[in-house]
Amino acid sequence: MCQSDNIYLPHLATIEAVVDETPDVRTLRLVFQDEEVREKFNFRAGQFAEYSAFGAGESTFCIASPPTRKGYIECCFRSVGRVTEALRGLEVGETIGVRGPYGNSFPIENFYGKNLVFVAGGIALPPLRTVIWNCLDLRDKFRDITIVYGARSESDLVYKRELAEWQARDDVRLVKCVDPGGNGPDWDGKVGFVPNVLGEAAPGAENTIALVCGPPIMIKFTLPVLEKLGFADDAIYTTLENRMKCGVGKCGRCNVGNVYVCKDGPVFTAGQVKAMSREF
Amino acid sequence: MPLSITEQNLRQLVDTLVKERKLVVGPKLTDGLALYQPLSSGQELSLAKLPRRSAKELFFPICEDILSFEKNKQGTTVNDVDRSHFPEAVLIGAPPCDAASPAILDAVFSWDYQDPFYLKRRERSTIVGIGCRQGDDACFCTAVGIGPDSDNGSDLFLTQLKGGGFACSVVTPKGQALVDSHASLFGEGAAGQTRPFEGKLGDKLDLAKIKKWLDEHFEDPLWESIADICIGCGACAFICPACHCFDINDEGGTEKGTRRKHWDACGFSKFTNHASGHNPRDAQNKRYRNRIMHKFKYYDDKFGKTLCTGCGRCIRACPVGIDIADIIGTIEAK
């Protein structure tokens, strides 16, 4: 199978573990069945893959585990349609297909020696989580790390265990929040929308890179906040998610103007996003 | 050295290639409808009408299997499609608007990732183009830099002669190989006079000027006015020699099934629909704009080519009379 030149043929992977992050969001930990693939599979933070539930189809998610951890990969998705429902219906030990890694990636090496600010909302934490762990695994290379993460409500927060880990670390500043009304009685984080909470946390822009991922509405309100804090367009990175099918630049579905999200992205700077045609 | 072939020998060439177990595809007329189809004899080759669909399906089929899968107690097996059986093929009778398109599509199907389904078929096929002798007012090949005598994309190019027969021009080594292996069917000597082209074709449009307008007018009332009328079917995209969007679906069941890719169209309302329900191109004007932009700007931005051969099929097939030649002419005149 690995020898085939069929670019649409996935690697087979076994589901090693399942974590229900929220009532409708699940993480799958996957191990490739073929030994050579297990050893050779390599990716960079920000890249994505096409995950198959055979019989239902393929769905596009980022590779949510960091490239610094070997032997497995993870994906994290919300059940919204036929394929994600089917993926959710699979159990530990069952097989899914993985095609990838595709797309470009965060230029982590360019961030060495800088402060990092991660801003994420809801189900959009996974694409940044891979970068966060990639950086934490190389902690000495970076200066201050700030994470601003929020969701609609407490139960909608993903990676709850890791949020606790990050909160407990003294080399990471975690600012977590939920939308007004989303906080339970024991909530110990902020209450407010992510862009506002970010504005209050006011991380400095000097020698800092901001990485943002969230639903379009959150990005829309977050970019001006970062601009006000002094971030230049090429110091802000985001990852766009468009409807993708082939993942390899052929089926014509994911383009934003002349930019193919699957090939030219999904990682872009704010400057690149601003230059794109208004259709995302 | 000028080459020629009689019509009888051209049909004989088809017969010979069929006997050699090659897949010979050419225009075939059935009940008045011409379509590119596998030919079983030279008699079936028809040069009277432009086939209703383009020749792209020889390389990019309407629907094809890309893998199959099966689940049992031992686990899941996934099987590739055996491409070693893709036949050696000869496309005979493609007018320039059809012969030019594979050369345009090669770029996207080999953009970093090599699509073996398309590329293997391309590798194994030879294109015998035939100069066009009549057009109607939907044809606009000259507007986009092709023309009734363009050998662009053909391996061997035939020009119809007054009094019958064809002058042959070898364009590529594949064309030469086809001639060499069937040398007895080809003649030598002065070609004779070319049959004149019947019909009126316009001048070449300034495609760079059109692209510049598109670069600068992502928002423009033009898109509203055309798209008010567009009903969002896929007729234009499907019969177009250059359109190549596709969908991938699993069919069968979860225990056993096949994954297929098949034609799709950016004009369909849910083409860019996200699972969240968000749709970046949620109105027909945005979708139609994408069509024009892709053909006359994006493909050029990425691959340096125009994604249109001016065959006019979309104009003839559009149920509501949208005329792409009129649109680009209007843009050029702005």
Place this chain on the structure above:
Amino acid sequence: MNAKAQKPKGTGIDPGYYDGVTQAIRSAAVKLLQEGEVATVVGYLPGRRNGTAGPALVTSVEQAQKLVFSPACVNNLSLYLTKAKKGVLKPGRAAIVAKGCDLRALAGLMGEAQFKREDVTIIGIACAGVYRSATNAGTPLTEATIAWKCRECTVHTPEGVDVVAGTLPELPELTPAEALEIARLEALPQAERWAYWHEQFSRCIRCLACRQVCPFCYCEQCMCDRNRPQAVEGSPRPAGNTAWHITRAMHLAGRCAGCAECERACPMDIPLNLLNRRMAKELKELYDYEAGMVPQEKTPLTQYREDDDQSFIK
């Protein structure tokens, strides 16, 4: 609307007839726009290519003066008033140019609450017929070039409209080609009939022009676009194509206006109207019902009556 529909007799078509219709449409449209009675006129404008015409949403007097009627005016403009084309009625009332077949669609759509009668001014065409194929554009309308639906039309003269455009010329009696074809197919043994349709559907490329051009296919999510459950296979293979066309004919039964636009729009020349016509024949035989003759909400397939024919339940 067309409750008293019947076939007129006559021979030949006066060429000046089309000019008369065109002038009537233009003056009505201009007046309606000038007086602010409508914000949009849905009519036909000439195309670039000789003898062609296509749908247009006209909002200015200048454009309204260019509206035409010719045998190339094949489109069923009622399509532009359905929910599928949401924007048209938003700016205000609309006028719509409608042939008899289109009028049947308008009546049906009103019955289905797609729009209200008071929202539209109907310019009804006294229609002599339109082309069978787009390739006929620029040639005279003759027995050889007239659409099959026109050969048997019973709604040449519009009723219940606000403006009647044109005077119907004497029309020739034409052989009912479509009825003859249906009879031919019905006379075939089932296996041959199935083979015929299998061959037709194997040419289908699922461009869905048939659906998109049909005024009654306005479902927010078409059953063939659903994947939970996947009722119809998405890839254009014979079995899925057959399922698609049969299901669509069933969904249109009792609603289809017989405008035959589906057949005209099909780029693969599949005779789709035969299916719809056959279903219409069933409705007539079982329930003495013809769709679109008057706007009505309750039709045989949208209501249950105790005295409904149930003989087909064996």
